[in-house]
Amino acid sequence: RHGSAVEGENSMIEIHNLTKQFEDIRAVDEVSVTIREKTDFGLIGTNGAGKSTVLRMIAGVIKPDEGTVAVDNMPVYDNVEAKKRLFFIADEPYFFANANARAMEKYYSGIYEAFDREEFYRYLEKFNLDKNRKIGTFSKGMKKQLALLLGICAHTKYILCDETFDGLDPVMRQGIKSIFAKEMEERGLTPVIASHNLRELEDICDHVGLLHKGGVLLSKDLEDMKCNIQKVQCVFGAAEEEMKALNGLEVLKKEQRGSLCTITVRSTREEVEARFATVDTIFYEVLPLSLEEIFISETEVVGYDIKKLILG
Numbered sequence: 001r002h003g004s005a006v007e008g009e010n011s012m013i014e015i016h017n018l019t020k021q022f023e024d025i026r027a028v029d030e031v032s033v034t035i036r037e038k039t040d041f042g043l044i045g046t047n048g049a050g051k052s053t054v055l056r057m058i059a060g061v062i063k064p065d066e067g068t069v070a071v072d073n074m075p076v077y078d079n080v081e082a083k084k085r086l087f088f089i090a091d092e093p094y095f096f097a098n099a100n101a102r103a104m105e106k107y108y109s110g111i112y113e114a115f116d117r118e119e120f121y122r123y124l125e126k127f128n129l130d131k132n133r134k135i136g137t138f139s140k141g142m143k144k145q146l147a148l149l150l151g152i153c154a155h156t157k158y159i160l161c162d163e164t165f166d167g168l169d170p171v172m173r174q175g176i177k178s179i180f181a182k183e184m185e186e187r188g189l190t191p192v193i194a195s196h197n198l199r200e201l202e203d204i205c206d207h208v209g210l211l212h213k214g215g216v217l218l219s220k221d222l223e224d225m226k227c228n229i230q231k232v233q234c235v236f237g238a239a240e241e242e243m244k245a246l247n248g249l250e251v252l253k254k255e256q257r258g259s260l261c262t263i264t265v266r267s268t269r270e271e272v273e274a275r276f277a278t279v280d281t282i283f284y285e286v287l288p289l290s291l292e293e294i295f296i297s298e299t300e301v302v303g304y305d306i307k308k309l310i311l312g
Contacts, residue, residue: 011037011072013058013158013192018067020053020212027053029214030067034206035192037157038184042205043194050214051194052091055160058192059088078169084112087156091163094145101131101146105153114155123149127175139169148176152183161193165200177204202291210295225294230272233261245279252297264289264297 013035020028035041045051055242058069060076060083068075095104101124109115118197124131127145135143144164152158157242165173185187195201201208209219229252236242242261249272253264258280265272269286276284289297 003206007130011157013066013190015054015058016068016070018057018069019065020050020057020062025190025213028057028064030216031211032067032217033209033216033219035190037187038192039186039190039207040180040205041190041192042201043192043211044196044198044208045194045211046196046202049196049211051196051211052162054211055088055162055194059083059086059089059160072167085157086160087107087112087151087154087158087160088160089144089147089151089164091166091270093115093143093174095135095143095146097136098131099135101129101135104133104135104150108150108154112154112156116153116155120149120153123153123179126178127172130269134218141172144168145172145176152189154177157186157188158192161191163195165193165204166197167193180204198292198295208291208295222291222294226289227268228266229289229294229297230265230267231289232261232272232276232284233287234261234263234276235259235281235282236261237282241280245276245281249275260300264293266297 013146015031015033015035018028018031019026031050043051043054053062057064058071058076060069060079063077070076071082071085076086078083096107103119105115105117109117121131127149127215129138129146129149135224138146144167148161148164151161164249165176168259178190180189184191191204193201193205207219207221210217234245236245236259246263250266251263252264252266255262272286281286
């Protein structure tokens with residue numbers, strides 16, 4: 001019998017040295033990531049990077065060749081107790097043939113003890129999804145909305161989404177995002193969202209892992225990343241002032257257009273502002289970085305061109 005979970009500090013998904021091979025293709029190569037509860041975790045990577053395989057191993061759908069997946073300190077594969085804490089939404093959500101939303105609700109409320117039926121039907125109305133209409137006649141976006149609503153109303157601790165936001169229009173995306181935020185606040189839901197699109201996850205996730213060729217390039221908290229990299233636009237009063245400003249700072253990128261200089265440095269905002277306050281500038285401004293710019297800076301350091309990897 002598998003051990004029961006210990007709540008509190010052990011509440012997380014722990015992936016250690018996860019490896020999976022399909023014939024001669026190594027889909028996942030020694031992946032190690034920790035996904036803490038109550039964080040919105042984004043798993044980013046190009047098609048073929050191993051995202052779907054990692055999610056399926058977290059969900060216990062497929063067994064790793066090597067390594068371990070533990071959910072709240074419990075091994076997940078072949079473990080009903082651990083799987084009760086997870087709801088997995090595949091890239092192409094599965095529904096029974098000829099089923100409508102009511103039939104799927106009956107099925108999932110029989111599996112998940114905490115399934116909230118009233119909430120589910122409220123959300124169906126809010127999203128204009130007909131509970132009696134055959135799901136086979138739904139558009140791809142409507143099917144993804146329905147899968148997300150079933151997942152949210154199952155009231156599991158973790159919800160695993162494979163490209164689930166891909167194809168949702170901005171209004172629907174905003175609606176689902178606000179539900180995620182509410183559920184995270186009220187009951188500690190932990191969404192894990194895999195996507196090939198960095199921009200899709202920028203305003204949703206607070207921790208992001210980057211997968212490439214089956215391995216993890218980096219896994220970082222976005223707030224920490226944003227706090228540690230700054231972009232400054234400035235016009236220096238004289239050439240020697242630029243040297244004075246940048247001396248001792250770790251410069252990740254520098255662009256010059258006429259007299260306007262754009263510099264990306266690894267430093268805190270306070271340090272940058274304190275440094276530039278002592279330098280003769282005609283003007284300077286510390287600008288917010290996009291997630292894309294942060295990832296470009298972080299991955300260039302380890303020798304990858306993320307523009308080719310993720311942004312196509």
